[in-house]
Amino acid sequence: MGGVTTTTSSRTRLSPDERRTQLLDLGVRLLATTSLEELSIDVLAEEAGISRGLLYHYFGTKLGFFEAVVQHAADDLYRQTAPPAEGEPLERLMGSITGYVDYVVANQPGYRSLVRAASGGNDTLRRIYDDTFRALADRFFAVDTGTIDLPDTPAVRLVLHAWQAMTEALVLRWCDDPAGLTRDDLLRVIVDSLLPLLAALP
Template sequence: MSAERRNRLTPDERRTQLLILGVSFLADHPLGDLTIDELARRAGISRALVFHYFESKQGMHRAIVTTARDSLIQATEPRLDLPPRERIDDTLLRFAAFVREHRGTFSSLVRGVASGDPTVRGVVDEARELTPRIFATRSPSSGCPLRVL
C-alpha cells in the first residue's frame, strides 16, 4: 500500500502558503469568489485549519489583500541611490511592469474596493493613497521633497 507522505509545515510556512495561494487566486477571480472552502481545497488542508490562521472569511480576505498591496509597494519602492528625475522614471517603469506582470491580481484588487468588508476596502484605499506618496520621497542630497514636473 503506497501512502503519499505529506510534509508538515511550520505555522509561518503554512500561513505563507495560504497567502500565496490566495493572492494567486486573484489573478483569475474576484476576491469575493475566494471562500474558506476554496482556499482549503487548494492547500489540501481542512477548512478548520484555514479558520485557525484567519478566523473568518473577512480576515482571510484582509490578509490576502494586504499581502498583495505590500508586494506592490515593495516592488515600487523608490531607489534612493538614483537622482530625483531618474528615480521617478524608474519607479514609474517598475510600477507599470508590476501591473502588467500581475494584471489579473491588480484588477481584482481594484475591484476589491467593491468588497462588502470596509476593512478590505480600507486596505485597497491605503494602496491608492500610498502610491502618489512614493513620488514625494525626499531627495537624499537636498532633503527637499521631489517635485514632479
C-alpha cells in the first residue's frame, strides 16, 4: 500500500503540462514496439496509472492523442538527427544520417505506421510528416547549423526531397533485409549518394 500511496502522491505533484508531456513520452515509447494502429488507449492509461477519462481530458479524442504522439515523435526525430556542432560538412552530414538510421531502427513499428498514415487520409499526420522532412531539408541551408552549403533553389530542393525519400525507403528495406550491408555500409551509401545527385543538376 505504501508504494501505491507514493505513486499517487507523485502523480498529484505533476502540473498539467508535465502530465501531458509524460503521456506523450509514454506514447512515443510504446510506438517503439507498437504500430500507431495498434496503440491502445487502455494500455497507455494503465501504464500511466490514470483513467481513460483523464487521458481524454488532455487530448480530447483518441485521434487527438495519436496526432499529439506523432508530433512528439517527429520532434524527437528532429532532435536526434541534429548534426554535430563541429567537423567537416560530410562528417556532420554523416552524424545527422547516423541519428536518422538509429532512430528508425529503434522505432520501426511506430515509424512505419507514421509513413502509412502520412500516405492515408489523415491531413494532420500528413502535415506532421511533410513538415518534419521539410525541416530536415532546411538544415542544408542554415548558415550556422547546416551540413553542406547548398544554394536554396527549387531544383536543389527537388533533388533533396527525392534523396530523402530514397533514404527512407532504403533504411526501411535494409531493416527487413540487410542484403549483406552492415550499418556502416548503409550509412556510407546514403551519404555518398547525395553529392553526385546534386552534381547532375544543370
